[in-house]
Amino acid sequence: MSIISVxxxxxxFKDFVAVKDISFEVDQGEIFAFLGPNGAGKSTTIKMLTxxxxxxxxxIRLNNFDPVVQGDEVRRSFGIVFQDPSLDDELxxxxxxxxHGVLYKVPSSIREKRIGELLKFxxxxxxxxxxxxxxxxxxxxxxxxxRGLLHHxxxxxxxEPTLGLDPQTRNHMWNYVVKLNKEEGxxxxxxxxxxxxxxKVAGRIAVIDHxxxxxxxxxxxxxxxxxTKTLEEAFLNLTGTTIRDEEATSKDYLRMARRMWxxxx
Amino acid sequence: xxxxxxxxxRQIKRYLRSRARIIGSLGQPILFLIALGFGFGPIFKxxxxxxxxxxxxPGIIGMSILFTxxxxxxxxxxxxxxxxxxxxxxxxxxxxxIMIGRTLGGATVATLQGLIVLILSxxxxxxxxxFGILLLAIVIMFMIALMFTALGTxxxxxxxxxxxxxxIMNFLVMPLFLLSGSLFPLQGLPKAINFxxxxxxxxxxxxxxxxxxxGNFHFxxxxxxxxxxxLIIFFIAIGTFLFRRIQV
Ligand SMILES: Nc1ncnc2c1ncn2[C@@H]1O[C@H](COP(=O)(O)OP(=O)(O)OP(=O)(O)O)[C@@H](O)[C@H]1O
Ligand SMILES: [Mg+2]
Numbered sequence: 058m059s060i061i062s063v064x065x066x067x068x069x070f071k072d073f074v075a076v077k078d079i080s081f082e083v084d085q086g087e088i089f090a091f092l093g094p095n096g097a098g099k100s101t102t103i104k105m106l107t108x109x110x111x112x113x114x115x116x117i118r119l120n121n122f123d124p125v126v127q128g129d130e131v132r133r134s135f136g137i138v139f140q141d142p143s144l145d146d147e148l149x150x151x152x153x154x155x156x157h158g159v160l161y162k163v164p165s166s167i168r169e170k171r172i173g174e175l176l177k178f179x180x181x182x183x184x185x186x187x188x189x190x191x192x193x194x195x196x197x198x199x200x201x202x203x204r205g206l207l208h209h210x211x212x213x214x215x216x217e218p219t220l221g222l223d224p225q226t227r228n229h230m231w232n233y234v235v236k237l238n239k240e241e242g243x244x245x246x247x248x249x250x251x252x253x254x255x256x257k258v259a260g261r262i263a264v265i266d267h268x269x270x271x272x273x274x275x276x277x278x279x280x281x282x283x284x285t286k287t288l289e290e291a292f293l294n295l296t297g298t299t300i301r302d303e304e305a306t307s308k309d310y311l312r313m314a315r316r317m318w319x320x321x322x
Numbered sequence: 323x324x325x326x327x328x329x330x331x332r333q334i335k336r337y338l339r340s341r342a343r344i345i346g347s348l349g350q351p352i353l354f355l356i357a358l359g360f361g362f363g364p365i366f367k368x369x370x371x372x373x374x375x376x377x378x379x380p381g382i383i384g385m386s387i388l389f390t391x392x393x394x395x396x397x398x399x400x401x402x403x404x405x406x407x408x409x410x411x412x413x414x415x416x417x418x419x420i421m422i423g424r425t426l427g428g429a430t431v432a433t434l435q436g437l438i439v440l441i442l443s444x445x446x447x448x449x450x451x452x453f454g455i456l457l458l459a460i461v462i463m464f465m466i467a468l469m470f471t472a473l474g475t476x477x478x479x480x481x482x483x484x485x486x487x488x489x490i491m492n493f494l495v496m497p498l499f500l501l502s503g504s505l506f507p508l509q510g511l512p513k514a515i516n517f518x519x520x521x522x523x524x525x526x527x528x529x530x531x532x533x534x535x536x537g538n539f540h541f542x543x544x545x546x547x548x549x550x551x552x553l554i555i556f557f558i559a560i561g562t563f564l565f566r567r568i569q570v
Contacts, residue, residue: 104570107412108411108412109408109411109412109569109570110569110570111569129414129416132412132413132414132415133414135412137412139405139408139409141405141408142404142405143405143406143408143409144405144406144409145332145336145404145406145409146404147335147336147339147340148332148335148336152332152335155328156328156332156409157409157413159324159325159327159328160325160328160410160413160414160415161413161414162324162414188339
């Protein structure tokens with residue numbers, strides 16, 4: 058049974074089409090990865106799924122609800138760790154977590170317990186009472202993750218959760234997420250630029266580029282489809298090697314032309 | 323209920339932690355009280371207006387509340403820019419509750435600020451007949467604060483960043499303050515100014531406050547109260563409507 062169902066979803070920013078007519082399904086209890094170069098439309102899609110942006114076309118069903126007209130029901134179905142910062146810098150680590158717990162109606166006994174556990178888990182126990190504005194980038198990121206794990210939703214969105222984290226923490230976090238997925242049947246929808254993370258934890262992977270989904274399948278399926286050995290090679294094969302920065306394109310052409318002429322890589 | 327409380331609490335905590343902001347925003351009202359109060363006092367008396375400090379203080383309290391309240395509402399833009407707004411927007415709570423919690427928090431902060439100005443004015447020369455009226459004065463202060471926090475939030479819902487802030491200050495907040503009768507009596511004004519002062523919501527707030535604190539009403543407490551009440555409902559409704567439509 059699919060818990061997320063997307064059909065012909067489109068989003069425009071003025072004339073620019075950020076998400077073009079995409080369709081996909083995510084099954085209940087699945088770990089689903091959304092991979093794509095910078096600016097591919099991953100975060101925009103997640104924002105539409107999580108009621109933060111209104112689509113310009115297409116249909117979404119999340120836990121059988123429509124985010125456009127059943128915002129409250131949809132919001133009761135998911136949790137999210139955003140790509141961009143979303144903490145209150147003027148509150149302490151603990152207060153940020155409490156705020157979240159209260160908004161999500163986590164009973165206070167469970168809330169207290171989980172806050173303690175999660176702060177320990179992300180190694181911020183001794184900074185519990187510090188204002189978030191005194192934290193380093195990585196510490197803030199870890200707190201965002203702890204907050205996302207505080208209430209246990211049906212669907213958990215993780216938009217580049219491991220951005221800027223050290224390998225130890227990344228490993229640690231994925232183990233925890235996989236455990237939640239196994240034990241509670243939580244559906245996980247995540248994006249990342251670390252291919253090995255997707256390779257290791259994702260059941261299925263969708264590759265999106267320039268707002269379009271260009272491939273969906275397991276890591277092995279993507280590899281065999283592109284005749285490559287690693288997911289990274291498969292990814293590069295599918296999305297090309299040009300850098301996704303409009304200004305870089307002309308330079309890339311030059312580089313490509315030179316390569317062709319000189320025969321070097 | 324717990325949603326409204328936690329949003330309220332957040333505003334209060336942020337306020338109490340920003341000592342610089344509290345002290346900074348007291349400078350202006352105190353300067354106004356001293357410069358205008360003592361500067362225009364003699365002329366006001368000669369013209370038969372009575373004690374200007376008594377007249378002016380409720381106006382300056384109203385000004386502090388107006389500024390703090392609008393500013394608290396506008397803070398929504400910061401929340402949007404620093405990303406915290408997303409956290410509240412994806413939460414499974416009604417938008418109305420979020421709006422009410424925010425507004426109550428901002429209004430409490432603005433009322434506290436007004437109360438501090440009132441207390442300080444007692445040292446500058448304002449004279450309170452009896453302290454019993456203080457409770458009623460606080461109720462009116464809170465109503466003014468609610469009205470303008472909701473207005474500030476409504477405006478902030480329409481803005482993406484702080485670029486429009488100067489515009490709001492110069493074309494909304496300053497006129498609201500200056501044309502409300504906070505500095506001068508509303509009797510015998512030229513027709514145009516008289517009209518504008520009547521449609522200025524702050525006029526009714528200041529009239530109520532001045533009537534309660536210094537004993538002279540222009541519109542009367544009943545009318546003041548009714549208009550404040552209706553405008554609070556109106557601005558909260560508009561604010562909630564606009565807040566619902568925010569996309570980030
Ligand atoms: N609010 C906005 N206004 C205008 N354009 C936007 C807006 N948000 C996103 N875009 C554009 O839409 C495209 C997709 O952006 P999106 O954030 O979804 O990319 P992404 O796949 O998450 O990339 P990244 O890996 O860099 O996070 C980009 O070209 C971006 O410039
Ligand atoms: Mg993104």
